[in-house]
Amino acid sequence: MTSNYIADSNDWPRLPALEDWQDTCTTLHMWTQIIGKIRLALSPNINHGWGSTLYITTRGLTTSPIPYGKFTFAIDFDFIAHVLRITTSQGTDRAFMLEPMPVAGFYRKAMEALAQLGIEVKIFARPVEVEVAIPFEEDTQHASYDADAVSRFxxxxxxxxxxxxxxxxxxxxxxxxxxxxxxxxxxxxxxxxxxxxxxxxxxxxxxxxxxxxxxxxxxxxxxxxxxxxxxxxxxxxxxxxxxxxxxxxxxxxxxxxxxxxxxxxxxxxxxxxxxxxxxxxxxxxxxxxxxxxxxxxxxxxxxxxxxxxxxx
Incomplete structure (x- = not known):
């Protein structure tokens, strides 16, 4: 089986041991859950949960366009500039830096940015598929962001x-x-x-x-x-x-x-x-x-x- 994709072993990044970036990994996981749940709340319900997932981009991850009233918006994790960016089809946008901050702080910033763009959304504000599900607004435990580890991943x-x-x-x-x-x-x-x-x-x-x-x-x-x-x-x-x-x-x-x-x-x-x-x-x-x-x-x-x- 052959492929047109030719990245060799020098191109695939060496990842840090999981224990060395576990705190960042968990924090980033919770951040993506917040953004994914926003897409889930506002997007058509596609079978198998496909309407709520995120996609790889040339700079990070994206929700892809989400419908809202008469316009659409997208939320992007930019892992090159380390920014969370929200853009709309009306030409408006908001952004904030990805840096060490509690999940609660990220949740507040994301919701405030959406509100400034005229987007109101309510989500089930606690994580899924984890044993300990701390509500996002209360999670001050997970607050790490190792930019290099995130970039490598x-x-x-x-x-x-x-x-x-x-x-x-x-x-x-x-x-x-x-x-x-x-x-x-x-x-x-x-x-x-x-x-x-x-x-x-x-x-x-x-x-x-x-x-x-x-x-x-x-x-x-x-x-x-x-x-x-x-x-x-x-x-x-x-x-x-x-x-x-x-x-x-x-x-x-x-x-x-x-x-x-x-x-x-x-x-x-x-x-x-x-x-x-x-x-x-x-x-x-x-x-x-x-x-x-x-x-x-x-x-x-x-x-x-x-x-x-x-x-x-």
Missing amino acids: WHALVHADNVFKDFRARFIGKVSPVHLFWGGFDLAVTRFSGRTAPKHPGGAPNVAKRIMEEAYSHEVSSAGFWPGTGLGEAAFYAYAYPTPAGFDKYPVQPEAAYFHDKLGEFILPYEAVRTADHPTQALLSFLQTTYDAAATLAHWDRLALERNIPST
């Missing part, structure tokens, strides 16, 4: 986004956009077999069971990238729902990939990709072979769902 997301989009293009069945879910703070892409799935049992912390049931209403093979909270290091992951028999024993590539019994997913450490002779190919092999595991073992109609892209 964003550049890793840029590379992952490009490879995921290449992989996504090889599927002609229903497939998600490549997007960042602010709940789990992970960049993800999901393929669908077209068949309905058993009702999901739920279990994600601080997430209503009905949300999980809708997210996994249909059979999927999903892959993504996240900082590694709960694992200890940044990593790529892949899973299937429902999980077919033998999935955990299926041979996948590259050699550094393994099945994590507790998480119930295949894992490929980010560092193994970054230091590979050909990082893009290493990641594509992981995406392809873990999908092979799901599609083969669950008997997907692969001839109808896959695009045959010739080697180059």
